[in-house]
Amino acid sequence: MRIASTLSLVLCASMITTNHLVEALSRCKVKGNYQNSSSSLSVHPAGTDHSSDTAEKLSFGKVTSLQARVQGDRPQWNVDMQRFVSSHYDTFDGKFRASLDTVNMASVEGALKYVQAECINASVVTNCKRKNNIKYIVFYQTTVVQPPASMEYYANATNEYNFTVEHCPFVPMDGGRCNPSADGSFPKECNQYIGAAGEPKLGFCVGGTLQDNEAIAPYPHNYWFSFPNSCPLELWDHKTDACRKEFAGGLCPQGVEPDGETCTFSYDILGYILLDDVVGITSMVNPNTGDKYADYHEFCEAGGVEFSVSVAGDNVTWLDGIEFWDSPGDSDANVKRSEKVVGAYADLLKKNPVASDGGVMRPLPTADELMTSNPPCYRNSKICAEAKFGCKRTYRSQICEVCTSSDLGCVMAESY
Numbered sequence: 393m394r395i396a397s398t399l400s401l402v403l404c405a406s407m408i409t410t411n412h413l414v415e416a417l418s419r420c421k422v423k424g425n426y427q428n429s430s431s432s433l434s435v436h437p438a439g440t441d442h443s444s445d446t447a448e449k450l451s452f453g454k455v456t457s458l459q460a461r462v463q464g465d466r467p468q469w470n471v472d473m474q475r476f477v478s479s480h481y482d483t484f485d486g487k488f489r490a491s492l493d494t495v496n497m498a499s500v501e502g503a504l505k506y507v508q509a510e511c512i513n514a515s516v517v518t519n520c521k522r523k524n525n526i527k528y529i530v531f532y533q534t535t536v537v538q539p540p541a542s543m544e545y546y547a548n549a550t551n552e553y554n555f556t557v558e559h560c561p562f563v564p565m566d567g568g569r570c571n572p573s574a575d576g577s578f579p580k581e582c583n584q585y586i587g588a589a590g591e592p593k594l595g596f597c598v599g600g601t602l603q604d605n606e607a608i609a610p611y612p613h614n615y616w617f618s619f620p621n622s623c624p625l626e627l628w629d630h631k632t633d634a635c636r637k638e639f640a641g642g643l644c645p646q647g648v649e650p651d652g653e654t655c656t657f658s659y660d661i662l663g664y665i666l667l668d669d670v671v672g673i674t675s676m677v678n679p680n681t682g683d684k685y686a687d688y689h690e691f692c693e694a695g696g697v698e699f700s701v702s703v704a705g706d707n708v709t710w711l712d713g714i715e716f717w718d719s720p721g722d723s724d725a726n727v728k729r730s731e732k733v734v735g736a737y738a739d740l741l742k743k744n745p746v747a748s749d750g751g752v753m754r755p756l757p758t759a760d761e762l763m764t765s766n767p768p769c770y771r772n773s774k775i776c777a778e779a780k781f782g783c784k785r786t787y788r789s790q791i792c793e794v795c796t797s798s799d800l801g802c803v804m805a806e807s808y
Contacts, residue, residue, distance in 0.1 A: 454766075465528070491661065494568045498603075501615075502615065505609045522688065527687075536657045540595075557773045558769070560594070585641070586639045595641060600615050699713040772792075
């Protein structure tokens with residue numbers, strides 16, 4: 393996934409401005425349960441390990457949420473452990489780790505943004521394969537406890553396009569490592585995981601940023617997340633056991649709960665669905681055979697075009713494609729597309745929740761169900777603890793939004 397250029401970002405009307413936050417902070421100093429003793433952003437000396445010295449000042453309550461990842465490999469059911477893991481590697485530990493080993497994911501509300509913006513336009517399709525040969529939409533339920541030092545360092549989240557409340561900045565990841573720049577150097581946020589290149593050691597912090605305004609795929613409420621794991625500066629094939637041991641963190645071992653120090657996040661794959669089924673290709677009839685298409689490759693080989701547009705600045709021109717992808721530059725149309733993903737998965741489970749390898753797929757939790765199991769936003773955020781109208785958790789990604797009025801779901805620290 394590529395993060396959009398900041399020069400092209402335009403704040404939508406629903407975004408909360410920095411002025412609102414400044415006003416909230418200046419007018420309301422409530423007595424809350426936020427455990428941070430400092431009201432300002434802490435700046436630590438470069439190269440210093442602060443991954444544990446803020447533990448007494450800030451205790452992060454674990455947050456469970458739902459993300460989606462569009463990928464080429466189908467999750468594999470492990471009978472012994474009764475869970476889905478990666479099809480890569482031979483051992484269970486290897487398969488378990490490979491599912492979430494320094495990768496990016498998206499909110500369910502924006503799972504198709506990556507597909508639409510990067511993988512299916514006719515200009516990027518080669519040999520009748522979508523970019524990166526994507527085939528499956530996989531649903532991950534994650535539980536996160538952020539490292540205390542990282543939350544102290546990034547306490548003042550005032551712009552969701554930089555980083556969201558309860559998160560560090562988003563870091564693009566590919567091949568099992570942070571994406572390096574042209575000169576081979578890594579982003580400072582990546583170096584902060586392990587205290588490299590003179591940066592403070594903040595721990596393996598999950599990053600999050602709002603990505604809702606790319607012209608070819610403006611998906612409202614679309615957040616992208618970065619999940620760093622051990623040895624985050626090396627590609628998968630170059631991650632040695634020694635490197636993983638020296639720079640351990642991120643993903644918790646099977647059965648271990650995150651604590652923000654030993655490890656930051658755990659996951660459970662609830663299920664998956666074929667992208668071809670969602671967009672309707674497998675419901676179309678191949679005129680050459682009279683049978684329904686088996687997959688995208690057959691559809692493409694028969695001359696079918698899934699998606700073809702031209703983009704000039706903010707102007708998107710539809711050239712050809714299937715009905716599912718109609719009006720790609722329209723936010724409302726994209727919201728409906730996201731709802732179709734959730735609906736298609738629900739329909740799949742109603743018909744048969746058992747995968748071809750015996751794996752048992754489970755329903756997706758609703759935003760309200762997730763919210764009841766999570767702490768109020770002020771518990772983990774100084775911004776929310778001091779906001780005049782509090783904050784509220786939203787969507788299946790459980791993002792904390794600062795409230796600008798006493799809306800339903802807004803929780804203020806003084807209420808507890």
